[in-house]
Amino acid sequence: MTYVEDFASGENVLAPRAWLDDDSGRLALNGDWSFRLSPTVADAPDDLKDPDTSGWDTIAVPGHWQLSGYGAPAYTNIDYPFPLEPPYVPTDNPTGDYVRVVTVPADWDGARIVLRFEGVDSRFAVFVNGSEVGWSSGSRLPSEFDITSLVAPGKEARIAVRVHQWSLGSYVEDQDMWWLSGIFREVNLLALRPDAPTDVFVKAAWDHIDGNGTLLVESDVPGTVSVPELGLSVTTGEHVRVEGVEPWSAEVPRLYDAVLRTAGGEVRLRIGFRTVAVVDGIFTVNGNRVLFNGVNRHEFHPDRGRALTEQDMLDDVLIMKRAGINAVRTSHYPPHPHFLALCDEYGLYVIDECDLETHGFGYEPQPPKLPNPVMDPRFRDDLVDRMRRTVHRDKNHPSIVIWSLGNECGMGSNLKDMYDAVKELDPSRPVHYERDTEAEFVDIYSRMYTSPEGCAEIGADTSLYRNLPFILCEYGHAMGNGPGGLVDYREVFEKxxxxxGGFIWEFIDHGLRTTIDGREVYAYGGDFGETIHDGNFVCDGLLFPDRTPSPGMHEYIKVIEPLRIVADGNRVSITNRYEVLDTSHLRFTLSLEAEGEVIGGGGLQVPVIAPGETVSVELPPEIEKERGAGRPETWLTVTAELADATSWADAGHRVAWGQIRLDEPALAAAVPAGSPAEGTVGVQGIDIAGLRNIRLDVWRAPIDNDAIPGVAAAWREQGLHRVQHRIVSQGEREGAWEVVTRTAPPALQWGLRSTWRWTAVENGLVLELSVVPEGLFPEVLPRLGITFELPKVERVEWFGTGPNEAYVDTREAAAVGKYSATVAELQTPYVRPQENGHRVDTRWTRLDGLRIEAVDELFGLTVRDWTTQALEAAEHTADLVPGDTTYVTLDIAQTGVGTAACGPSLPDRDKLKTAPAALTLRFTR
Incomplete structure (x- = not known):
């Protein structure tokens, strides 16, 4: 058995230590390396002690070889793409050789020279100047090798690295992501001078009772710590009280610059004073209850995979801060250390997770599967070592408030040993592990995708699970169109x-940019010819692959916003949901609109609101006089925005908003008198002012939350995707042209009988539609409404909810107003095409010259340049090509979107139950 299949975590690897910003000599080895890929380990020549690279290719480091033209990416969620027979790995094990020749700086004489890798997937061996140095695994953890005896300052050094796609480590790195190989994080050559600190542990706490801090800095080399802003100078190992210090939190990420000086060198520190504690079943930071408005974050870029730049990491942090997200779970491995430094600086709570997942083994040992590695003693030392390496590397980040043992590994004694290792190294932080379902040894009770009702049961009974704090480490699965029902969770968290709180799964779609049939697309599982894959399950983020926010992100922003702004009689009620901030950093503005037209506005004077407090504010007289003034539908929008620029957003950035309706909703208007619209009906439908092929619509292109849990399959069994239409009768009746149709699927005994009453009025027609189900009809419909075709429409204007799509359970972010967009702009480019673009509660719309308005009940609006059938058949957005026809759907109602692709089923409240229904519309030119 070679080292590729060894149960150890490495050989000749230096002990783990903290990631430090020090003055050690550093030579970055990023950039071009000579590269050679062999299809198997056996095919890889045994020449790395003195390789001739003259015929080799060149590859960029950091990077993945599959994204550089060698092999192909592969995506699986659970199943391993190789047989489960640890410690063995496939003979077909692609092996990449990297070689770089560097000159060791001449002034490094007398220093210990260390070769450091921040991340290599999967297992790798190192050779320097013809000598074998050692090997390591733990793909997303650093590895260091002492090569002092093998190199000479001022001389060239030949560094060769052999990287294997598969290794024993692959069995414990079954995270839900693309399998991508290579040196994907930085490589550095370091010069560690004698008497220079190499491992430092900053222990900075804050007492919320007396407002003072404490500081203890431990170092492997003694020295003095200077904190100029505090006028503090203290020796390492000395525990001191620090008066008047400001605490660090996600909302106010106060950091103090410090320097540790020893005889041999300096380390720059950024100290955040904060205390994490669990008190009476509540997780607190600095004495305050924390509500995690979080996301799970994989490291991902559509072109670079997990090889992120510092700008990529900053982009992620700024997106989170601007969205009101306050926490990150690093799923399912430690992120690049620079990301954690940004979380310290900008303010994000972090659950730092070990590089561990064994999902493909299942949660319990069941034949024919082998015992999970977390219960296999052969894996014990490596797993404990992975946990120690995680804690050591990241222990100095105040943003990290919880350690996590890993993800989806079932239960086993190795996990308890990992927990014990954490507590030995750092007892100051709680430890999380979701699959400890009975809370046997964790400090946080955690679940995934529990329904709001299930969360409420846990919240109400403090006798459960040792009364530990409860978080959802994953919820609100953001795959495709969704997630829906987020506000239900927010209500439970507040009660x-x-x-x-919890962490949405997940932050970003992992669509890899590629070309298929000459068209650029974002690829998902199966697009690279994988025989085992999990399709587009890798695209389940709040952001599209290019980091554009999805409608789900806009909804989450609204649900978690830090202020609640609602009507309070004739006043406005504002609740401060911040943890520590009052509202002195915000300004409040008003915008008054009548049927979408701005008729007034200005500022709103709001007293400073303390965290957790609510105030009721009187509206200005000029606004109040508009109440019930006989105007059209009138809405007041109250916005809270940043008064001044911050490190993460400009002044004027919207933090929260709320709408208040000022007019009295009118009674349903009577249908205007007119004459029967005789002659407008044909066998295939109705041709009115350019409308063609008008008919009842009950089908939607299944969203991921329909398809994956089998809801769409059940709808197909009920024939909803292939209904046929029949005209039962037509003629003048009671002052209208009445058409009765029946919509039903072949071979089944149910249908929908619809009565269409058309009345000609000035410049148009009024439609009174009533629908009655007959026979053994389905309990739930995807949608119910009418669809028709128009000659190509360029621009759509509407008064209703917007600007983004909204469904019955994703409408928190939808503001009532007047909007305008091209048909292309109305589409949401989900990586796998599906139902999208619906605007719930539309009052009226104008499609070029055609105006459609609700006479009584509001309608849902969808406008596309392709049919529902084309949308359903498409595999990528590039498959959808506009033609000369625009397709319009006006819904009476539509089933909600939910989160059932990975989560609870859609609640009955949000299902469109089959029942008699009606809709009255006015069509005018």
Whole structure:
């Protein structure tokens, strides 16, 4: 058995230590390396002690070889793409050789020279100047090798690295992501001078009772720590009280610059004073209950995979801060250390997770599967070592408030040993592990995708699970169109103190940019010819692959916004949901609109609101006089925005908003008198002012939350995707032209009988539609409405909810107003095409010259340049090509979107139950 299949974590690897910003000599080895890929380990020549690279290719480091033209990416969620027979790996094990020749700086004489790798996937061996140095695994953890005896300052050094796609480590790195190989993080050559610190542990706490801090800095080399802003100078190992210090939190990420000086060198520190504690079942930071408005974040870029730049990491942090997100779970491995430094600086709570997942083994040992590695003693030392390496590297980040043992590994004694290792190294932080379902040894009780009702049961009964704080480490699965129902979770989190929020799965779609049939697309599982894959399950983020926010992100921003702004009689009620901030950094503005037209506005004077407090504010007289003034539908929008620029957003950035309706909703208007619209009906439908092929619509292109849990399959069994239409009768009846149709699927005994009453009025027609189900009809419909065709429409204007798509359970972010967009702009480019673009509660719309308005009940509006059938058949957005026809759907109602692709089923409240229904519309030119 070679080292590729060894149960150890490495050989000749230096002990783990903290990631430090020090003055050690550093030579970055990023850039071009000579590269050779062999299809198997056996095919890789045994020449790395003195390789001739004259015929080799060149590859960029950091990077993945599959994204550089060698092999192909592969995506699986659970199943391993190789047989489960640890420690063995496939003979077909692609092996990449990297070689770089560098000159060791001449002034490094007398220093210990260390070769450091920040991340290599999967297992790798190192050779320097013809000598074998050692090997290591733990793909997303650093590895260091002492090569002092093998190199000479001022001389060239030949560094060769052999990287294997598969290794024993692959069995414990079954994270839900693309399998990508290579040196994907930085490589550095370091010069560690004698008497220079190499491992430092900053322990900075804050007492919320007396407002003072404490500081202890431990170092492997003694020295003095200077904190100029505090006028503090203290020796390492000395525990001191620091008066008047400001605490660090995600909302106010106060950091103090410090320097540790020893005889041999300096380390620059950024100290955040904060204390994490679990008190009476509540997770607290600095004495305050924390509500995690979080996301799970994989490292991903559509072109570079997990090889992120510092700008990529900053982009992620700024997106989160601007969205009101306050926490990140690093799923499912430690991120690049620069990302954690940004979380310290900008303010994000972090659950730092070990590089561990064994999902493909299942949660319990069941034949024919082998015992999970977390219960296999052969894996014990490597798993404990991975946890120690995680803690050591990241221990100095105040943003890290919880350690996590890993993800989806079932239960086993190795996990308990990992927990014990964390507590030995750092007892100051709680430890999380979701699959400890009975809370046997964790400090946080955690679940995935529990329904709001299930969360409420846990919140209400403090006798459960040792009364530990409860978080959802994953919820609100953001795959495709969704997630829906997020506001239900927010209500539970606010009602039960023990329920302390959670982390949306996940932050970004992992669509890899590529070309298929000459068209650029974002690829998902199967697009690279994988025989085992999980399709577009890798695209389940709040951001599209290019980091554009999806409608789900806009919805989440609204649900978690830090202020609640609602009507309070004739006043406005504002609740401060911040943890520590008052509202002195915000200004409040008003915008008054009548049927979408701005008729007034200005500022709103709001007293400073303390965290957790609510105030009721009187509206200005000029606004109040508009109440019930006989105007059209009138809405007041109250916005809270940043008064001044911050490190993460400009002044004027919207933080929260709320709408208040000022007019009295009118009674349903009577249908205008007119004459029967005789002659407008044909066998295939109705041709009115350019409308063609008008008919009842009950089908939508299944969203991921329909398809994956089998809801769409059940709808197909009920024939909803292939209904046929029949005209039962037509003629003048009671002052209208009445057409009765029946919509039903072949071979089944149910249908929808629809009565279409058309009345000609000035410049148009009024439609009174009533629908009655007959027979053994389905309990739930995807949608119910009418669809028709128009000659190509360029621009759509509407008064209703917007600007983005909204469904019955994703409407928190939808503001009532007047909007305008091209048909192309109305589409949401989900990586796998599906139902999208619906605007719930539309009052009226104008499609070029055609105006459609609700006479009584509001309608849902969808406008596309392709049919539902084309949308359903498409595999990528590039498959959808506009033609000369625009397709319009006006819904009476539509089933909600939910989060059932990975989560609870859609609640009955959001299902469109089959029942008699009606809709009245006015069509005018």
């Amino acid at each position: 039960y103190p023990r329920c302390q």
